[in-house]
Amino acid sequence: NIFQKIINKEIPANIIYEDKLALVFDDISPQAPVHMLVIPKKNISKLSDCEKKDSEILSHLLLVVKIITDKLGISDYRVVINNGSEAGQTVFHLHLHILAGRNFGWPPG
Numbered sequence: 117n118i119f120q121k122i123i124n125k126e127i128p129a130n131i132i133y134e135d136k137l138a139l140v141f142d143d144i145s146p147q148a149p150v151h152m153l154v155i156p157k158k159n160i161s162k163l164s165d166c167e168k169k170d171s172e173i174l175s176h177l178l179l180v181v182k183i184i185t186d187k188l189g190i191s192d193y194r195v196v197i198n199n200g201s202e203a204g205q206t207v208f209h210l211h212l213h214i215l216a217g218r219n220f221g222w223p224p225g
């Protein structure tokens with residue numbers, strides 16, 4: 117999938133943060149002034165495929181959201197995971213959207 121190619125540096129992305137378990141980069145089609153994607157380096161296609169053994173990765177992804185938003189001085193933001201095509205998932209490699217820089221409505225569309 118396309119995100120595996122970004123992890124492997126086979127296609128370019130504006131990488132914001134990288135560590136052993138995770139990668140953060142700007143979304144190519146931003147839906148807000150700030151729109152980044154946080155992904156595990158492990159190939160997990162969606163949240164519902166996760167197992168108990170993935171708990172370290174899953175908690176790490178949320179911690180990365182906190183680290184990155186702190187670093188960028190972003191206090192108000194929305195984190196979204198689309199799970200499955202009916203929920204809007206188009207890339208089948210688990211990712212958290214971080215959206216910020218504008219007001220967001222609720223419920224989401």
Ligand code: 5GP
Pocket residue numbers: 118129130141142143144145146153197198204205206207208
């Ligand atoms: P989903 O719809 O699966 O929740 O989110 C996939 C996201 O990946 C979309 O917001 C889309 O704009 C983004 N995206 C798709 N292809 C690429 C790409 O090649 N590079 C980057 N940086 N983002 C991508």
